[in-house]
Amino acid sequence: MNELEILKSAQEFIKNQFTGETTGHDYFHIERVVNSAKRIAKEENADESLVEMAAWLHDVGDYKLNDGIDKSEELITDFLNELEIPNEIIQKIIEIVSQVSFSKGNQPTSLEAKIVQDADRLDAIGAIGIARCFAYGGSKEREMWNPENPETSTIQHFYDKLLKLKDLMHTSSAKKIAEERHRYLEEFLERFYEEWNAKS
Template sequence: MNEIEILQKTQEFIFKGFTGEGTGHDYFHIERVVKVAKRIAREEDADLFLVELAAWLHDVGDYKLHGGVDKSSELITEFLSELNVSQEIIYKTISIVSQVSFSKGKTAESLEAQIVQDADRLDAIGAIGLARVFAYGGSKEREIWNPENPEMTTVQHFYDKLLKLKDLMNTNSARKIAEERHQYLEEFLGRFYKEWEGHY
């Protein structure tokens, strides 16, 4: 099976497994991450096949979608082995995926891991990131905002994660995209608080 066929089978696998997922980690999130990762990979002269493969698989087995248990290594190995992908590529793919998640706090080591991490983080900010954070908060039955008890609200997640992402981008290509998307979040929060206080 050549690289094009492997990527096609991987896309089909992700479409089947993630279509209709309701926390903001659905098929279309993954597809957007793939598109941005490919764009950055071309600009940064990275291994395009490895970047695209890892980007398609970056949410497979994620602990958020498996009751707090990380199954990514197990499920990715099983899937790619069925396609007769080499052990070297499987190892590299799992290594990249293990470094993507914000909550794991890992530093992306290879250029390819940096790119997939950047692409995933870019999808968490800007207009779509804004929509995703409220979708995820709703799926966890969180309040939108509660100034008396902000810790477990969706708006608090902006401060815990989203507003930090701009300064955590690895590549120059991602930093340029992040600047505008970050600004959008800042503008939204300004308007949100004004409306909350009845000033709009």
């Protein structure tokens, strides 16, 4: 298998696994992360093929989608072994994937890991990030907003995570994109509270 065929196999694998997923971690989320990661990798002179493969696989086995159990290393290894990928490359991909998640709090140890993490975080902010936030909240049966008990609401996730992401970007390419998307989060919240508190 050449590199193009391997990446095509990864794309088909992800499409089969994630099409129709309803928490905001669907195939199209992963495709957007791949496209962002490829663009950033080119601008940052990173290993583009490694970045693309890790981006395709970054949500495989994620604990959020597996009842709180992280199966990423196991499932990614099984898939890449089927493609006869050298173990050295498999370990690099697993290392990158293990450093992507916000909740795990792992710091990226390579440029490629920084890029995939940035690309994933960019998809969590801006208009699509807002839509994904409410999709995930709904899947967890969270209230949209409850001013009497804000900690349990989807809006609280803006403060717990989304509004922090702009300042956590690593690459200059991602930082530029994040600035605009962050402003949109702030504008959305301002409008949300304005409408919520409107008096008849």
